[in-house]
Amino acid sequence: MKRLWLLALAVALVAGVCAVGQAKTLYWNLATEPPSLDPSLATDTTSHQVLKQLFVSLCQFDDATMDVLPDLAKTWEFDATTNTWTFHLRNDVYWTDRNWTLSGLPVTAEDVEFGIKRLLAPETASEYAYVMYLIKGAEAYNTGAGTADDVGVKAIDKYTVAITLNFPAGYFPGMAALWLCAPLPKVAIEKYGDKWTEAQNIVTNGPYVLGEWVHEDHLILKKNVAYYDRNNVKIDEVYCYMVNEQSTAMAMYEAGKLDVNDNPPLEDMDRIKTDPVLSKELAQAPRLCTYRYGLNSSKPPLDNINVRKALASSVDRQSLIDNVLKGNQLPAQTWTCPGMFGYVDGVALGIGYPFDPEQARKYLADAGYPGGAGFPEVTIMVNTSQGHQKIAEFVAKGWQDVLGIKVNITNQEWGVYLNTCSVDAPQVFRMGWCADYPDGNNFMNDVFHSGSGNNYEKYNNPAYDALVEKAAVSTDPAERRDLYKQAEILICETDVAFIPIYFYTYNQLTKPYVVRTFASIGGQTWKDWDILDH
Amino acid sequence: MAFRTGKTGSDNETGKALRSRSLTRDAMRRLMKNRGAVAGGIILLLLIFAAVFANFVAPYSSTEGDILNNYAAPTADHPFGCDFMGRDVLSRLIYGARISLAAGFVGAITAFVIGVTFGLVSGFFGGKTDNFMMRIVDIMYGFPTLLLIILLMVFFKSSFSVSGVAGGGLRGALSDLDRSMGGMFFIFLGIGLTSWLGMARLVRGMTLSVRNTEYVESARAIGTSRIRILFRHILPNVLGPAIVAQALQIPGFIQYEAFLSFIGLGVNPPTPSWGMMLSQGYLAMRSHFHLVLWPAVAISITLFAFNFLGDGVRDAFDPRQTR
Amino acid sequence: MFSFIVRRILWTIPVILIVSSITFLLMHSVPGSPFTRERALPPAIQKNLEAKYHLNDPLWKQYIDYMYGFVRLDFGPSIAYRSRTVNDILAQQWPVTATLGGVAFLFAVCIGIPLGVLSAVKQNTLIDNGSMVAAMLGVSIPAIALGPFLIWIFALKLKWFPVATWGSPAHVVLPALTLSTAYLSRFARITRASMLQVVREEYILAARAKGLREIVVNLRHAFRNALIPVTTIAGPAFADIVTGSLVVEQIFAIPGIGKYYVQSIGNRDYPVIMATTLLFALIIVVMNLLVDISYAMLDPRIRYS
Numbered sequence A: 001m002k003r004l005w006l007l008a009l010a011v012a013l014v015a016g017v018c019a020v021g022q023a024k025t026l027y028w029n030l031a032t033e034p035p036s037l038d039p040s041l042a043t044d045t046t047s048h049q050v051l052k053q054l055f056v057s058l059c060q061f062d063d064a065t066m067d068v069l070p071d072l073a074k075t076w077e078f079d080a081t082t083n084t085w086t087f088h089l090r091n092d093v094y095w096t097d098r099n100w101t102l103s104g105l106p107v108t109a110e111d112v113e114f115g116i117k118r119l120l121a122p123e124t125a126s127e128y129a130y131v132m133y134l135i136k137g138a139e140a141y142n143t144g145a146g147t148a149d150d151v152g153v154k155a156i157d158k159y160t161v162a163i164t165l166n167f168p169a170g171y172f173p174g175m176a177a178l179w180l181c182a183p184l185p186k187v188a189i190e191k192y193g194d195k196w197t198e199a200q201n202i203v204t205n206g207p208y209v210l211g212e213w214v215h216e217d218h219l220i221l222k223k224n225v226a227y228y229d230r231n232n233v234k235i236d237e238v239y240c241y242m243v244n245e246q247s248t249a250m251a252m253y254e255a256g257k258l259d260v261n262d263n264p265p266l267e268d269m270d271r272i273k274t275d276p277v278l279s280k281e282l283a284q285a286p287r288l289c290t291y292r293y294g295l296n297s298s299k300p301p302l303d304n305i306n307v308r309k310a311l312a313s314s315v316d317r318q319s320l321i322d323n324v325l326k327g328n329q330l331p332a333q334t335w336t337c338p339g340m341f342g343y344v345d346g347v348a349l350g351i352g353y354p355f356d357p358e359q360a361r362k363y364l365a366d367a368g369y370p371g372g373a374g375f376p377e378v379t380i381m382v383n384t385s386q387g388h389q390k391i392a393e394f395v396a397k398g399w400q401d402v403l404g405i406k407v408n409i410t411n412q413e414w415g416v417y418l419n420t421c422s423v424d425a426p427q428v429f430r431m432g433w434c435a436d437y438p439d440g441n442n443f444m445n446d447v448f449h450s451g452s453g454n455n456y457e458k459y460n461n462p463a464y465d466a467l468v469e470k471a472a473v474s475t476d477p478a479e480r481r482d483l484y485k486q487a488e489i490l491i492c493e494t495d496v497a498f499i500p501i502y503f504y505t506y507n508q509l510t511k512p513y514v515v516r517t518f519a520s521i522g523g524q525t526w527k528d529w530d531i532l533d534h
Numbered sequence B: 001m002a003f004r005t006g007k008t009g010s011d012n013e014t015g016k017a018l019r020s021r022s023l024t025r026d027a028m029r030r031l032m033k034n035r036g037a038v039a040g041g042i043i044l045l046l047l048i049f050a051a052v053f054a055n056f057v058a059p060y061s062s063t064e065g066d067i068l069n070n071y072a073a074p075t076a077d078h079p080f081g082c083d084f085m086g087r088d089v090l091s092r093l094i095y096g097a098r099i100s101l102a103a104g105f106v107g108a109i110t111a112f113v114i115g116v117t118f119g120l121v122s123g124f125f126g127g128k129t130d131n132f133m134m135r136i137v138d139i140m141y142g143f144p145t146l147l148l149i150i151l152l153m154v155f156f157k158s159s160f161s162v163s164g165v166a167g168g169g170l171r172g173a174l175s176d177l178d179r180s181m182g183g184m185f186f187i188f189l190g191i192g193l194t195s196w197l198g199m200a201r202l203v204r205g206m207t208l209s210v211r212n213t214e215y216v217e218s219a220r221a222i223g224t225s226r227i228r229i230l231f232r233h234i235l236p237n238v239l240g241p242a243i244v245a246q247a248l249q250i251p252g253f254i255q256y257e258a259f260l261s262f263i264g265l266g267v268n269p270p271t272p273s274w275g276m277m278l279s280q281g282y283l284a285m286r287s288h289f290h291l292v293l294w295p296a297v298a299i300s301i302t303l304f305a306f307n308f309l310g311d312g313v314r315d316a317f318d319p320r321q322t323r
Numbered sequence C: 001m002f003s004f005i006v007r008r009i010l011w012t013i014p015v016i017l018i019v020s021s022i023t024f025l026l027m028h029s030v031p032g033s034p035f036t037r038e039r040a041l042p043p044a045i046q047k048n049l050e051a052k053y054h055l056n057d058p059l060w061k062q063y064i065d066y067m068y069g070f071v072r073l074d075f076g077p078s079i080a081y082r083s084r085t086v087n088d089i090l091a092q093q094w095p096v097t098a099t100l101g102g103v104a105f106l107f108a109v110c111i112g113i114p115l116g117v118l119s120a121v122k123q124n125t126l127i128d129n130g131s132m133v134a135a136m137l138g139v140s141i142p143a144i145a146l147g148p149f150l151i152w153i154f155a156l157k158l159k160w161f162p163v164a165t166w167g168s169p170a171h172v173v174l175p176a177l178t179l180s181t182a183y184l185s186r187f188a189r190i191t192r193a194s195m196l197q198v199v200r201e202e203y204i205l206a207a208r209a210k211g212l213r214e215i216v217v218n219l220r221h222a223f224r225n226a227l228i229p230v231t232t233i234a235g236p237a238f239a240d241i242v243t244g245s246l247v248v249e250q251i252f253a254i255p256g257i258g259k260y261y262v263q264s265i266g267n268r269d270y271p272v273i274m275a276t277t278l279l280f281a282l283i284i285v286v287m288n289l290l291v292d293i294s295y296a297m298l299d300p301r302i303r304y305s
Helices: A002-021 A045-054 A109-120 A138-142 A186-197 A246-254 A266-274 A305-313 A317-325 A357-366 A386-403 A414-424 A441-448 A462-473 A477-494 B021-033 B035-052 B089-125 B127-141 B145-159 B169-180 B184-194 B197-211 B214-221 B226-247 B250-262 B274-284 B290-317 C002-029 C043-052 C059-071 C086-121 C126-140 C143-157 C169-198 C202-209 C214-243 C245-251 C257-267 C270-298
Strands: A025-029 A059-061 A068-070 A073-079 A084-089 A153-157 A160-164 A208-214 A218-223 A237-241 A282-295 A378-383 A407-412 A428-434 A498-510
Touching: A045 A208, A045 A218, A068 A073, A084 A109, A109 A138, A109 A153, A109 A160, A109 A186, A138 C043, A246 A266, A246 B274, A266 B274, A305 A357, A305 A386, A317 A386, A317 A498, A357 A386, A378 A386, A378 A414, A386 A407, A386 A428, A386 B274, A407 A414, A414 A428, A414 B145, A414 C257, A428 A498, A441 A462, A441 A477, A462 A477, A477 A498, B021 B035, B021 B290, B035 B089, B035 B290, B089 B127, B089 B184, B089 B197, B089 B226, B089 B250, B089 B274, B089 B290, B127 B197, B127 C002, B145 B184, B145 B250, B145 C002, B145 C214, B145 C245, B145 C257, B145 C270, B169 B184, B184 B250, B197 B226, B214 B226, B226 B290, B250 B274, B250 B290, B250 C143, B250 C245, B274 B290, B274 C143, B290 C126, B290 C143, C002 C059, C002 C270, C059 C270, C086 C126, C086 C169, C086 C214, C086 C245, C086 C257, C086 C270, C126 C169, C143 C169, C143 C245, C169 C214, C169 C245, C202 C214, C214 C245, C214 C270, C245 C257, C257 C270
Parallel strands: A025 A237, A378 A407, A378 A428
Antiparallel strands: A059 A068, A073 A084, A084 A160, A153 A160, A208 A218, A218 A237, A282 A428, A282 A498
16 A cells, blocks of 8 residues: 555656646747737737737637637627527636736626727727728728717627627627737736736736737737646747748648648758658648739729630649649649538639640730730739749740740839739739638638629629529528639639739648648647647 | 948038149149059050950850760860850859950949939039939938849849840840840949939039039020030039949949849840859859859959059049058 | 037937928828738738828828927837837837947048058058058948958858858957948048058158157148048948948948848838838937037138128
8 A cells, every 4th residue: 555655656757747838839930029919909810810819709719620719708698689699618728827826817708899899990990900890880980980889789788798790790709800809908908008018017827928028029828827728838938939931830840849840942942842751741731822913804904805715724733833833733724722611623613714825826816916915014923932933934934935036024012012913913913911810701702702802803794793693692601602603704704804823732741740630721730739849 | 242332422521523634633643653553554454455355355155065074074175164954164253354344344434424414404503403302312322222222133134135026115225235135234223223222312412512513604695505514514414423433333344243143133144254153153152163263253352453443543542542 | 619519419300300200291201001922911901000100190190290209219119020119129220230330430431541641651662552542442442342252261161250140259250340341441441542642741740840740740740630631431431331330230240220221111010110220310310410510620621600
């Protein structure tokens, strides 16, 4: 008996030493300084990566299936008569700062109400406030025409919040998983103003707390001992570098200073794929984005449909992927990317224009420029970036070789570039689009509807608008799929409003001792990760 | 990085402008004895030759390549390897010499024209005009040149290099010009606009001293017109030393171009520029070191040659200096 | 002398005014706003943002507001980093640039000047020729070529120093070396030339004739006087090193003010662009001022009117 007790003590001691001696630290590269850790203000993926660790939202996405799961809200229900979603919150979620001085301050429905109303307040000047315009009274408040009291967000009791919408949006729980619906710590915000997100001031409630934030240099997340699901959080600390240069990050990964390199430089892809160690550490996963070359159909010679067909048929996407991009991207002949509802496999179904030099030359001849004779110069514009430039050089060379036409490439710095594209789009310009939510509506309607601000091609076809509008409100999945297919054929094949180039993939290098998940939308979920002994 | 291009030379002696031609011959003799300078000169001549006759010298095209050769390591066919598009690095370096030398020379000429005009006017009119114009120069000296040129290049690139069908008028014309030069025009302009200060001071000083010589006084006394004095008497005396001083700045201008191309504000691809090749090579350095090595060597050798020659020229023309 | 200094200090006012107004006009002439997004923002949101940052005011008012803030040393909020003010950014990033520039300057002085003296003392020997060729090479290799080279040799192959980023003394070495090489070489060349000139002066010949030891002559007499031209270029060199550090900051991923500047232009972060430009302009003006004052002190023949 005594011996058993000693044994137990020894085991406990060893376990304790192990636990103390090996605090698990994940080394990650954020690439840049997070522009803001204020959930109302953040707009970029870097900030979201960190915010996801610091704050809980009402709901969360499952990394693998993208299903909506409970988080702060245990359950929720919808009342169709009033268009109201009611969320029932957990009562074991607490606010905390990095020194654990707030123990016992619960996260309540009022914090949710405060968070959403702060997002909508005009003086907050949130860029993403419009995403929540579907909440009753939200738009009026945000544009200064209404008051906070008229916004349809109400804390019913300490742990119940009701959100009233303008129309029945079945996908609202998915939106409630966005950081925009996160409860916010009123105390800290009122006390510190704009400075409340600094490490010494911030008050959070997620799996990690902000231990340290040295601007432009690094940021340390520490496990939140008060987090409601703390027993399942295995990594104790995440050290985030902010190294922007991909080549530098690659060097750090190879030197063991980073556990994950989520963006290895394409210059190193050949070596990575042939290296016996690195090749095993490389994982490729689809990423919900599509790369396209927009065409300005109002500028000659692109006003000629056959010219557009000729250009679309002379982009050798597979060669581009194999020789320039090197990341196993998928050639795209249609717009909505795989993994989204409404995706159509254009390559298999023969929608759009595959690489076909013969046919391309024929189109060009049909357009009145046999062999490229008399064809005016065409300009491709990209924003200043080596990656985009390489793609442009490849595409330009293809057009020159296949069609015998002269192609210029110019580049502009990003802000200028977007301005140019929206004011007076060049003949050919590159654009990318990534999913906000996994439905074809986000690609087909949000980008190419004639009224969309993202429609840099100024594509305007009433038939197309009718198709995507119908798909947006239809509840029959089969019908919606068919509508999106018709829309793809219309825009990519009949009208050639743009040239789809490829569907993105994630290329991530992960050390073998890191147990991880892959999130295809939003930031990585470090609370589900683990680090093995190494 | 030596970015003081526009700001040196102001303390040069001015009186030497009036020295006779035999001094030039002496200087040439001294120059030819300076082995470093001669070596630099030979390298530069070879470089200029290669740049001018790039079409014949370069083994391949600078813009065309076999994509299947992407990132190819150096081989007998491609002694310096291939870049990401499978283009021959050696050929791109040779064509790139055109850009670098053009940036050096044309940048120098632009700055020269602005600086000489400004200095000449200031020094010749003197008095309040001079005072005012020199205050402008003083103020411009306070400008962080590097920041100014970056902002200026962003401004040019955004406001003028509109793609596609150009707008009408000056804007369209400038945009067309820049595009036809592969993006070089605005580099010249940007370099010129930020680098003329030293030249203006130098020329103004020389103009002042020449203006006060007896020889100009007597010309004025016999009623020679001011314009004539300016162009017949002052300009020729000022020009020689100004040209030498400006030539010494050429390496700085070459660095400017390389730097601008390095940060993506330079030439338009696929025009090969050493700076752009360096920045592309820098990204690929871990796997393909040859892509950064050769552009770095090319630009260093060029600047080395320029500096050696420039040193020789300066010593030869100013024998009182040691060495 | 005193009135000269006062006048020179007052002179910074028009310099700052003109530098700031040119920068202000130029940056506002670049198309695009801080709120240009790939996903176009609805007009209502744009309006809220513009109101928050007073970008809907007329340009002249924005300028006057900015300059009023500048006088009170309040550089305004950063637009791209919404939770930080420009004062925060300067306070956090300026020390990085200053450290990098300071170390580079120290390298240049502590290596360049002794090298120049050594070359002069051993004139026309192998040491002299070797170090002068090396100095010429140093002047000739641009940072964008030298930086990658140093990384490849000392970080990737020998692994003596970290590849990039910032944080420990080891991180400073390679970027500071890259930044200082050109100036180090220039210091060496100027020191050498100046030494050689001074040793021909009569008082040195006299000292030598008196039978003083060669090393005493060289160090006590020649070196002290030879330093005069060196110190006068040291000021501008310091300004150049600091303002030129943005190249090196780019290459080595160093979170300094220069790297920020390049980003800020991309983000149209107007207050940051202005503050950086004015900070650098101040450094240049102050350095030029110091040079002029030191001239006035060292050489009483120079008169200032």
